[in-house]
Amino acid sequence: MRDMKVFCCLFIQFSQVINGTSCSAVMTSLGSSSSSTTEYVVRVPKNTSKKYNIMAFNAGDKVSCSTWTQARMERDMSNRRIYGEEETQEGAAGSEFGKKQREEARRKKYGIVTKEFKVEDQPWILKVNGKAGRRFKGLKKGGVTENASYYIFTQCADGAFEAFPVHSWYNFTPQAKHRTLTAEEAEEEWGRRNKVVNHFSIMLQRRLRGQERGEEDEEEGEKGGKKKKKGGRGGDLRIHDLEDDLEMSSDESDGSNGDDDEAKSKAKKDKGPKGKGKKKKKKGSDLEGFEDSDDGDFEGLEVDYMSDESSSEEEEPEKTKPNKGEDVPKGIDEMSDSEEESEEENKNEEDGKEEEEEEDGKKTPVQVEKKKKKDSSGESDSSEDSDIEGEAASALFMKKRTPPKRGGGRGSAGSSRTGSRPGTPSIDNAATSNTLRAAANKLEQGKRQTTVPSSETPAAKRLKMEPSPQSSSGNGTPQPASGKSTPSSSDVLLTEDAVRRYLIRKPMTTKDLLKKFQTKRTGLSSEQTVNVLAQILKRLNPERKNINDKMHFYLTE
Amino acid sequence: MSDKGQFVDLTRAKQHTGVWLVKVPKYLSQQWAKAPGRGEVGKLKIGKAQGKTAVSFSLNEELTVVQCSGEKVSSVRSPREHPFTMQTVGGQTLAVFTETSDKLALEGMVVQRAECRPAVSESYMKLKKLQIEESTKPLRFSQKLEKAITTNYKPVSNHSHNVEYEKRKKEEGKRARADKQKVLEMLFSAFEKHQYYNIRDLVDITKQPVIYLKEILREIGVYNSRGPHKSTWELKPEYRHYEEGQEDEEEKIE
Numbered sequence: 001m002r003d004m005k006v007f008c009c010l011f012i013q014f015s016q017v018i019n020g021t022s023c024s025a026v027m028t029s030l031g032s033s034s035s036s037t038t039e040y041v042v043r044v045p046k047n048t049s050k051k052y053n054i055m056a057f058n059a060g061d062k063v064s065c066s067t068w069t070q071a072r073m074e075r076d077m078s079n080r081r082i083y084g085e086e087e088t089q090e091g092a093a094g095s096e097f098g099k100k101q102r103e104e105a106r107r108k109k110y111g112i113v114t115k116e117f118k119v120e121d122q123p124w125i126l127k128v129n130g131k132a133g134r135r136f137k138g139l140k141k142g143g144v145t146e147n148a149s150y151y152i153f154t155q156c157a158d159g160a161f162e163a164f165p166v167h168s169w170y171n172f173t174p175q176a177k178h179r180t181l182t183a184e185e186a187e188e189e190w191g192r193r194n195k196v197v198n199h200f201s202i203m204l205q206r207r208l209r210g211q212e213r214g215e216e217d218e219e220e221g222e223k224g225g226k227k228k229k230k231g232g233r234g235g236d237l238r239i240h241d242l243e244d245d246l247e248m249s250s251d252e253s254d255g256s257n258g259d260d261d262e263a264k265s266k267a268k269k270d271k272g273p274k275g276k277g278k279k280k281k282k283k284g285s286d287l288e289g290f291e292d293s294d295d296g297d298f299e300g301l302e303v304d305y306m307s308d309e310s311s312s313e314e315e316e317p318e319k320t321k322p323n324k325g326e327d328v329p330k331g332i333d334e335m336s337d338s339e340e341e342s343e344e345e346n347k348n349e350e351d352g353k354e355e356e357e358e359e360d361g362k363k364t365p366v367q368v369e370k371k372k373k374k375d376s377s378g379e380s381d382s383s384e385d386s387d388i389e390g391e392a393a394s395a396l397f398m399k400k401r402t403p404p405k406r407g408g409g410r411g412s413a414g415s416s417r418t419g420s421r422p423g424t425p426s427i428d429n430a431a432t433s434n435t436l437r438a439a440a441n442k443l444e445q446g447k448r449q450t451t452v453p454s455s456e457t458p459a460a461k462r463l464k465m466e467p468s469p470q471s472s473s474g475n476g477t478p479q480p481a482s483g484k485s486t487p488s489s490s491d492v493l494l495t496e497d498a499v500r501r502y503l504i505r506k507p508m509t510t511k512d513l514l515k516k517f518q519t520k521r522t523g524l525s526s527e528q529t530v531n532v533l534a535q536i537l538k539r540l541n542p543e544r545k546n547i548n549d550k551m552h553f554y555l556t557e
Numbered sequence: 558m559s560d561k562g563q564f565v566d567l568t569r570a571k572q573h574t575g576v577w578l579v580k581v582p583k584y585l586s587q588q589w590a591k592a593p594g595r596g597e598v599g600k601l602k603i604g605k606a607q608g609k610t611a612v613s614f615s616l617n618e619e620l621t622v623v624q625c626s627g628e629k630v631s632s633v634r635s636p637r638e639h640p641f642t643m644q645t646v647g648g649q650t651l652a653v654f655t656e657t658s659d660k661l662a663l664e665g666m667v668v669q670r671a672e673c674r675p676a677v678s679e680s681y682m683k684l685k686k687l688q689i690e691e692s693t694k695p696l697r698f699s700q701k702l703e704k705a706i707t708t709n710y711k712p713v714s715n716h717s718h719n720v721e722y723e724k725r726k727k728e729e730g731k732r733a734r735a736d737k738q739k740v741l742e743m744l745f746s747a748f749e750k751h752q753y754y755n756i757r758d759l760v761d762i763t764k765q766p767v768i769y770l771k772e773i774l775r776e777i778g779v780y781n782s783r784g785p786h787k788s789t790w791e792l793k794p795e796y797r798h799y800e801e802g803q804e805d806e807e808e809k810i811e
Contacts, residue, residue, distance in 0.1 A: 036604060037603060037604030037605075038603055039601065039602050040603070041597055041599075041600055042597070042599050043592075043596045043597050043598065044589045044590075044592055044598050049657055049658070050655040050656070051656045051657070052654075053653070053655070054578070054653060055651070055652040056650070056652075057649065057651075057652070058649060058650070059648050059650055063650050064650075065567070065570045065666055066570065068567055069567075070564070070567075071565040071567060071663070072563065072564055073565050073661055074562030096752070096753040096754070096755075096789060097750075097751045098755070098758060127562060148582055149580075149581050149583060149585075149586040150578060150581070151578075152576050152577070152578060152579075152653055152667075153576060153577040153578075154574070154576045154664070154665070161601055163598070167656075
């Protein structure tokens with residue numbers, strides 16, 4: 001018997017050396033010239049309470065049981081709800097007398113047969129090597145024991161074989177730990193397959209989307225430097241102003257929703273790792289014209305900056321804007337901006353701003369979400385458009401967006417993120433109002449298209465930004481940065497067009513206007529902003545109206 | 558999630574135990590089920606002939622008796638010799654795990670697959686013929702009766718079932734109106750168990766005449782004519798305390 005141990009694994013190649021063993025098993029070796037046989041007794045044990053099952057893995061999965069240090073297995077009971085009877089233990093409240101019987105009688109009457117939930121037939125979940133190891137799901141294979149029986153032959157210590165019947169067969173497949181696309185998402189991506197070059201970004205965006213939704217601010221770093229696909233597509237139709245931003249302007253030729261954007265972004269991405277996974281949902285806005293500040297954020301803008309008008313906060317529309325345009329030059333630097341991050345939050349939601357351009361009406365605060373570099377952190381105001389003004393070229397792209405992008409719609413996709421957007425709301429508060437007027441004359445910055453890198457939202461826009469910086473060129477050197485003095489194409493660019501747009505849409509006070517062009521966003525200092533704004537207003541010469549005892553400016557087309 | 562589930566005993570897997578997976582014909586496994594004693598069923602012969610390995614299984618003599626249904630005496634015996642066809646495990650990695658009522662264990666890996674075929678012989682052919690005959694028999698068949706059955710559907714003056722029913726009803730008698738308080742107690746205790754009741758069920762529970770019961774119910778309850786619990790009675794909101802006892806309700810009535 002001891003000699004039999006050698007036959008443990010490869011029975012076929014056993015050697016015929018067993019001769020005259022003392023084991024009780026019948027083993028005779030017939031020595032003959034060319035053949036020799038050994039005989040083994042076969043036993044079928046009768047009283048086993050053990051049930052033998054087969055665990056089948058695909059050879060391609062390269063599963064080796066010897067490498068397992070620890071394995072846990074349990075039944076997958078997730079189907080119990082479907083097949084099992086939901087035994088809702090109803091207490092006194094809400095329950096009817098004899099409800100169960102009535103339900104049963106009703107089912108019988110209609111011949112409804114519910115499949116029984118058999119624990120025996122449920123799949124197995126196998127977890128190997130703990131939490132970090134692999135997971136497998138084992139589905140029962142039917143029909144194994146119907147026509148033929150499988151037996152497991154093992155060799156015992158005494159050399160005899162024992163045969164155990166196989167009770168059931170389970171096919172185990174590895175379960176993916178990485179995120180996969182859902183059916184809807186997959187369909188979407190399929191539609192864009194011709195445009196999408198960088199497939200990595202698809203999952204990237206999906207992950208970002210997931211994070212936005214609930215987890216955290218977009219992961220700036222996560223994709224650091226990786227191309228982020230803009231635009232989280234997928235079902236989120238998020239309107240965000242920064243469409244343009246997101247879309248790297250130059251390539252954005254598509255006006256179509258997101259898809260095009262994506263494609264564009266793709267191209268852009270290649271240009272440079274924007275890193276930020278922000279999804280820019282630019283729906284074709286890139287190519288649109290300049291983003292006008294949609295939403296009448298500026299209800300009534302005080303012409304006279306001397307007075308301290310409280311600006312009506314049009315926060316919402318503004319919010320969406322923040323992301324605009326900045327992206328262009330932003331690139332990685334932007335991403336690092338923390339401000340952006342904070343802003344991201346709102347913007348993050350925006351991933352799907354598909355409709356950005358499309359509808360003016362859509363400019364809802366949702367746009368704020370824009371993941372794109374919403375540089376101006378969260379400020380709701382601004383975002384709107386301003387960026388576009390800046391670079392002509394980039395502006396074109398962005399213009400696609402619907403002008404009234406609330407906050408989100410920065411059409412200017414990459415290109416010009418119009419630089420001077422005052423990033424910080426502080427401007428509103430302030431003091432600058434007084435000087436605005438005064439500074440009007442000195443201002444020349446209507447065209448500060450410098451992209452304010454400050455808040456370049458890291459996200460996907462990065463890619464977009466790449467081309468846009470080129471286009472915008474001057475505007476915006478993508479300076480990383482918060483608080484750059486040079487106007488960078490952040491979301492907001494303090495241009496005349498931008499201001500005009502705001503004023504046309506709704507009367508605004510000077511404070512409101514200032515809010516729209518926050519220093520953070522535009523990269524201008526508050527004083528500069530004031531000056532520029534003053535100049536612009538002087539040029540525009542808007543009409544004044546007193547609303548709520550505050551002086552509002554407005555323009556009529 | 559990785560904390561759930563039973564541990565799988567990997568000791569035998571670590572020993573690199575190898576097993577064979579053998580496909581065995583149904584009749585053979587049936588014969589094996591009849592093995593006496595320790596369960597010896599036969600002998601496995603592994604031989605090497607001209608460089609090729611030949612594996613064959615011989616069934617023990619006593620197990621070759623095939624049990625067949627019907628009155629026929631078994632003159633058919635299953636074949637004894639069964640050569641094995643060896644196959645590779647190639648495309649799949651097969652492992653064997655066992656499940657007892659409380660434990661899961663990995664027994665080993667399959668290193669060889671085989672098919673047990675009977676050596677074709679006269680007796681095998683006869684066996685197969687028998688099997689086919691059995692399987693082609695329909696499960697249901699019509700049988701002619703010699704005598705007609707006359708014991709059912711005889712006319713009766715009053716069916717036994719009916720007789721019983723009437724007797725039961727007579728015993729029960731008409732329902733008497735009990736004390737209002739008692740009825741209320743009964744109702745409240747019933748409504749503690751369930752929120753909605755059919756009037757029929759309440760009558761059964763309280764054994765009160767319907768009209769009287771309805772009067773009482775109108776005082777303390779409300780009738781749902783529409784909605785998910787259609788045509789059911791429930792307590793009025795002020796009487797409902799589904800977490801409390803019934804005393805409060807009683808007090809309310811007073």
